[in-house]
Amino acid sequence: MNGLRLTSGMLGLMMLSGCGFHFRQAPDLPPSMRHIYIASSGGNGTLLRELRRDLASDDTEILPTPLGATTTLSIIGVTHSSRPMAVAQNGQPLEYQVTYQVEFSLLVQDTPILEPQTVVLRRNYTYSVTNAIANEEQEQNLQDALSRDVAQFIVYRVVAAARSLSPSLAALPATTTAPKADSVAVPVTATLPAPASATRPPAV
Numbered sequence: 001m002n003g004l005r006l007t008s009g010m011l012g013l014m015m016l017s018g019c020g021f022h023f024r025q026a027p028d029l030p031p032s033m034r035h036i037y038i039a040s041s042g043g044n045g046t047l048l049r050e051l052r053r054d055l056a057s058d059d060t061e062i063l064p065t066p067l068g069a070t071t072t073l074s075i076i077g078v079t080h081s082s083r084p085m086a087v088a089q090n091g092q093p094l095e096y097q098v099t100y101q102v103e104f105s106l107l108v109q110d111t112p113i114l115e116p117q118t119v120v121l122r123r124n125y126t127y128s129v130t131n132a133i134a135n136e137e138q139e140q141n142l143q144d145a146l147s148r149d150v151a152q153f154i155v156y157r158v159v160a161a162a163r164s165l166s167p168s169l170a171a172l173p174a175t176t177t178a179p180k181a182d183s184v185a186v187p188v189t190a191t192l193p194a195p196a197s198a199t200r201p202p203a204v
Helices: 012-018 045-055 132-163
Strands: 035-039 061-063 071-087 093-108 111-126
Touching: 035 045, 045 071, 045 132, 071 132, 093 132, 111 132
Parallel strands: 035 061, 035 071
Antiparallel strands: 071 093, 093 111
16 A cells, blocks of 8 residues: 555564564565565665565575566665653753654566555653763664664565465566676666654753
8 A cells, every 4th residue: 555654553563573573584485586686775774784684595585786686675765763752841851752764665577566655663762861972872772673673574564465476476487687698787776865864952
């Protein structure tokens, strides 16, 4: 569904992930999905690393370029931000909320399988008015944890999409689409928005 928005409160998978749940083995994808290219802009290191690790297997290859890909997982946009959730009487923040939002889609053998959809996860942390460094570290740790949770959800959606493929599409061989030797490959570059920077009040 276009524009699908999912929150942590709605996803049992995210609850399991927050408790340390991880896929115990790589997903078993059909032959038509075993050459995967993950399209994304830079700056999403933790998310991309988790996706590559969770999707790769002895049968499934994560390609560094679109050349030869039979499946394209597009990370269309990634944003993260933070905002105060509780403020003392003197105006000092007491609690912050970190939000991590990712929009993604899936293409298999040039066929759209998952239309662009968005997952949004949020977590809170206690803000220290005397230790700005601790606040930065705590927020970064939360963003990394949310990246891992989002990666788990995306892999879950890819696996679910693989199971819903039509028999004819799922059975297609995992052949690459490399150009002939006398042709010229044109790199595909996606222009994606850069992650939004989180803002904080100055430390006192």
